[in-house]
Amino acid sequence: METVVSGIRPTGNLHLGNYFGALKNFLKMQQEHHCFFFVADYHSLTTHPTPFDLHKNIKQVLVEYLACGLDPEKATIYIQSDVPETTELYLLLNMNAYMGELERCTSFKEKIKTQQNNVNAGLLTYPVLMAADVLLHRATKVPVGKDQEQHLEMMRTFANRFNRIYNVEYFPEPHAFNFGEALVKIPGLDGSTKMSKSENENSAIFLADEPAAIRKKVMRALTDEGPKTPNEKKPQAIENIFNLMSALSSKETYDHFNELYNTCQIRYGDMKKQLAEDAIKFTEPFRARISELMSDKEYLHKVVRMGAEKARESAGKTVREVREIIGFKSF
Ligand code: TYM
Numbered sequence: 001m002e003t004v005v006s007g008i009r010p011t012g013n014l015h016l017g018n019y020f021g022a023l024k025n026f027l028k029m030q031q032e033h034h035c036f037f038f039v040a041d042y043h044s045l046t047t048h049p050t051p052f053d054l055h056k057n058i059k060q061v062l063v064e065y066l067a068c069g070l071d072p073e074k075a076t077i078y079i080q081s082d083v084p085e086t087t088e089l090y091l092l093l094n095m096n097a098y099m100g101e102l103e104r105c106t107s108f109k110e111k112i113k114t115q116q117n118n119v120n121a122g123l124l125t126y127p128v129l130m131a132a133d134v135l136l137h138r139a140t141k142v143p144v145g146k147d148q149e150q151h152l153e154m155m156r157t158f159a160n161r162f163n164r165i166y167n168v169e170y171f172p173e174p175h176a177f178n179f180g181e182a183l184v185k186i187p188g189l190d191g192s193t194k195m196s197k198s199e200n201e202n203s204a205i206f207l208a209d210e211p212a213a214i215r216k217k218v219m220r221a222l223t224d225e226g227p228k229t230p231n232e233k234k235p236q237a238i239e240n241i242f243n244l245m246s247a248l249s250s251k252e253t254y255d256h257f258n259e260l261y262n263t264c265q266i267r268y269g270d271m272k273k274q275l276a277e278d279a280i281k282f283t284e285p286f287r288a289r290i291s292e293l294m295s296d297k298e299y300l301h302k303v304v305r306m307g308a309e310k311a312r313e314s315a316g317k318t319v320r321e322v323r324e325i326i327g328f329k330s331f
Contacts, residue, residue: 003033003034003141004029004030004141004177006143007133009043010039010040011047013061014208015205016186016204016205016207016279020184020247021146021184027068027070030075035074036311041054042129059294076310077307082312085319086315089315092322097128099124105151111126128154128158130154135174136319137311139172140172141174146185148176156175159173186243189202189240207287208287214279214283230262230263231262242254242257
């Protein structure tokens with residue numbers, strides 16, 4: 001049995017990228033492994049330090065987790081800020097994380113370009129906080145999308161460095177996990193290679209989107225005038241639509257449109273109509289559960305309380321042991 005940890009920042013509703021990148025694999029693992037899934041609310045402050053309504057965003061993501069099938073009886077579902085042990089491990093790991101390696105991190109370099117007025121220390125140490133989340137439960141498997149690969153590599157560096165510095169075999173190496181397949185990156189509808197909630201709302205299909213919104217966004221997705229020669233290489237925006245179709249539609253549907261593309265007969269309007277209907281069909285069960293759960297205050301309260309309790313038990317043990325290893329002893 002492996003220990004599995006993953007989380008998502010509450011900076012907007014969950015989209016298909018979050019689902020296929022992280023949630024789907026986690027759902028498959030929760031039956032058989034020791035699983036923790038959390039709402040990464042501390043992390044969200046690195047990009048949104050004064051959120052308009054943090055609690056509402058956290059609740060939305062929690063509800064969406066449950067609507068997707070995360071089961072609080074099988075996995076530990078918790079809010080990161082309910083587990084203050086996270087911050088102690090983060091502080092301790094920060095002492096052995098070097099400026100140079102943090103500054104070289106791709107996500108840091110990207111973020112400082114997009115938020116030049118808010119290059120805060122939390123942004124720089126984002127990978128250390130992520131390492132704390134995972135090492136807190138001494139996890140080995142982390143279901144995430146492709147964009148997290150470098151963060152996982154840094155976690156291993158911090159875990160191994162801790163072991164070396166204190167001459168222990170305490171933290172195991174965590175690895176990104178997708179059942180042996182390559183990590184996924186779900187593209188956006190606007191030609192970008194990654195569906196994302198922050199950059200362009202119209203580029204993402206959210207699990208909570210109404211059918212009309214999905215149709216509108218998909219029909220507006222970027223395309224071109226179509227291929228001129230048989231078996232032409234697909235431009236990025238077109239490749240994106242095909243990739244989305246491969247995630248959402250049946251193989252027959254994908255093959256049908258691929259054949260039309262390769263024989264220069266494709267009509268993108270028809271393809272997008274099909275894709276929109278398949279996206280609606282895919283998200284429908286989530287949508288129904290989301291609105292049901294949203295009003296079940298009592299259940300949400302129970303889930304969060306139970307999750308915090310279980311997560312703190314595991315986190316408390318690790319932090320006690322780490323303190324002991326470093327040399328903080330009680331008088
Ligand atoms: P966030 O909220 O940016 O993304 C959450 C998860 O969704 C995946 N993801 C995608 N996967 C495929 N295609 C996409 N277009 C796409 N967009 C997002 C991300 O890879 C991620 O798995 N830093 C993390 C949150 C976090 C975390 C952790 C994850 C904090 N601590 C510890 C794992 C373990 C993040 O990027 O959140």
